[in-house]
Amino acid sequence: MNVHDIPQNADEHVRFAAYLDKLQLVADVDEVDLVRRVLTDPDQTMARSAVLRHLDRRAAAFHAGPAYEGWARAMTQATIDHPFLAQRLREWSLFRAVTLKLPWQPDDLLASSNWLQLKTAAGTNTEAIEILAEAGRTKRIRNTAKTSLNHRSES
Structure with missing residues (x-):
């Protein structure tokens, strides 16, 4: 079929x-x-x-x-x-x-969609998460990245 x-x-x-x-x-x-x-x-x-x-x-x-x-x-x-x-x-x-x-290039990440930035902000790459905590496109992305970083520092 x-x-x-x-x-x-x-x-x-x-x-x-x-x-x-x-x-x-x-x-x-x-x-x-x-x-x-x-x-x-x-x-x-x-x-x-x-x-x-x-x-x-x-x-x-x-x-x-x-x-x-x-x-x-x-x-x-x-x-x-x-x-x-x-x-x-x-x-x-x-x-x-x-x-x-x-x-990978930080500028490519910063130019990417909200979908990718949010997915990356909740991910495992500390460098990428730090970039998004500082310069993510939306408040939600920045907050998700900051939360990810805080959870890492508590572990």
Whole structure:
């Protein structure tokens, strides 16, 4: 069963749930093709939302492992015409670099979305947390970073 088995006249909520199911069960070799096919849905907002949820789930599961880089390149190609999805993949790569203490630039973190700044503020990289405690985009990000730093000093 593939996305072409989902009736395009079905309610977008039905299609969204079906896409999520298919994306969760897709074999690695078929993932790029399935993502591309989901992104052909006429309801682009719904389709991008389903793919975003898939990207977040997959990236969270293996961003720390060696398979991440190849997967991220493949997903970047699959989402190239969807700037928000491509941006999320770039931010997952930055989160990976920060988390694994690979090379990264503070300016890239400060220019990133609230989503990434908040995720990083609650993370484990002291340098990144200190930067966000001082210069995070929102009060919530700065406070989350300060709380993370306080918990570290109490441990």
